[in-house]
Amino acid sequence: MSESSSAFDYDLFVIGGGSGGVRAARIASSEYGAKVAMAEEYRMGGTCVIRGCVPKKLMVFAAGHGATIDEGAEYGWTVTKGAFDWSVFRHRLDAELNRLESIYTRNAETAGVTIYHQRATVAGPHEVRLADGRQVRARHILIAVGGTPFVPEPYRGLGAWTSNDVFLSDSLPETILILGGGFIACEMAGIFQGLGSSVTQMYRGRQILRGFDDDLQEHVAAALVQQGVALEVNTDLTSLEKLADGRFRACDTQGRERVFDKVLFATGRVPNTAGLGLEEAGVALGRGGAVMVDDFSQSNVPSIFAVGDVTDRIQLTPVAIREGHAFADNVFGGKPVTVDHTNVPSAVFTRPEAGTVGLTEEQARESHDIEIYQASFRPMQTAFIGAETKALFKLVVDKPSRRVLGCHIVAPGAGELIQIAAVAVKMGATKDDFDATIAVHPTMSEELVLMRKPSR
Template structure:
């Protein structure tokens, strides 16, 4: 039987100062009056703010200006394009991340949250041990430690980058090997290519962006190549050696032996649970180290909860935030709240961007007879200057109900477009609803409401 609430130092102790943990802590404290503490061993803000979404998107912006200058020259502007100054950008990036970290800290403290800037581990169902040796008691524990980059075992001590280190580099490499085919690998490949680095992207699978819609995969892959990235699929390393001059010698399964100034592994992420004391506390863990939770983010130990990437449900910052808020509502607000993990929009910030929501064509065909509507074309803005990169708009529609099951876009600004399309898909909009909407002309996105005849129909495969 649990001890009375008054016997605990805190009502809630959150381990991890990222987006999901901070949201849970703030809501529990400011809206529901809980006594809350939080521990963060690195920097407040977590992966997204400090070494993920935010710095990556700023690098996307920086890389895009090079292409904008090239396009401006093609339109007739007199452009003198120089070399990208990495350190000038890096200093501004560091200042911006410091600013955001201070905001995260200030907002949590203003909400009444006590912050311990040190590592914390679980010492029991109601106990947390701090790195300085103190042990505090708490009625509830929330694990929100996120994920960490994965490097295959043979290459973990070679000195290659992960997504944690790319923002801390002292210089821009002349050439770079990017290992991986997921969205982080694709984004980093095009970022560095856009900044002036010669990029080789190596992926052991047959096509990049595994799990995304096949047409989206093909369009992004084609764009990578058109942008200048040397994309090598069905290819993997057989050895990687760091030379005395700091460069890397890479040999692959195609027989190539090459030298790269830098190597970046973007080969997936794993839940950040090592050494947290979860197993010792009896928490059920998955094979990949993820914390197993129910629909309310509760583990098999009633006092211990987990949200965000550490649970390996959907590894997206807005999902972690929603889970953290739902946790606080459920545990402290008396409002039992589940997070709906279906039809979650997401974007890949390549050039052009890719956006997706709902089911892929292959997923939909397992359960439905479907019609596929697909438009692929060169956008007006870039076709005018002879660029070959195409935009793609795709709807996957259930034949029986007419409901739009999935929407997939590859186009400039697709990340913005898919947010709006995501509302329609989440609401259960039908193809007739799309057809009834008058187009905004001239835009790329008008294709979403102008595709009248299916490109193909697919019978249920299940």
């Protein structure tokens, strides 16, 4: 680049204070000595820490304790189960999020990063405009603004919830309609049901968790229904009206008209690029406003990069963190580092949880001669007290090479289990490697190494 360093206020300006942006800023500054600034218009920590993964998982924990109390009684404990007090939980949740936000801020500042607590937009290939009117110049600009919930056009402005709002509520609704079939919708359905709300989940598709393995979908759907969620697939809204008392009247394609205290749209997320100035700066955007980048997270404008959900590659926090670190290594450390987006594990925190890594059975059949090893059973802990919810352990195996192409689990703690299984799948482990491993007994996960004959 012909311009000298003195022509820039910063070597790097990061727009967005979430996990990916903070990682990139910290590594660029602390490890490579770059002069770095970042801007965050809401709260440091981004979606995951403030209004996503962390508060959601804490709500999952809270929702699960009711069933744990019931199970304890079945095991012989004398228990008195009262009502869930949302205000107590909400107070502790707010305190925890404040603590985490301060940690994110402190870690970035300790690394030498200057933080602007305001909105920033792109004003040119090297220019960033702050909300207070200041304009700064940066040799490199990193877009790390994440995604934002999508609400279909007819229903915007009605005051329905998105995933951003549920953590800010002053009370729990008695009845709630959750629209969507993705992991956020399914998790929220399980959370609100577990906390005592009457939950209806409506999804226009054939089955929830589109894109996940078919057997995993069926198991999670059955568990939601068993817990009391009214799951309505092949159904969509035809109209939604907010009533004078604050409730919502919903009409659907099945001809029903019902009233709910709250409506939650969990109908997907889109890159948060609206009004960011990227198109005006010449940056190519893809579907839904995603920043188009190459393997090194570089856009078509050489000085502008993007990581995380805003690129719509894989919308997972650990992926954003890895991409942010790789960006800093590449641009400021001179290391040609890229991120491998294959065999990335993920989890759905329903009850029981679902974990997955690698190819689904349907994906694998398109290009492989495969065998399926599958076990479905009632786990010992809950079978003892007569519960009907089943666990699922499934391996998708390439028949000629015996390599495990995919692993899918629905079971308590599946998020923890799939992390370990993902190491084996990423390493290219074969079914013979699994078979050679001695089981830990009695556990649910021993099924992973005990399935000797293919089910199909």
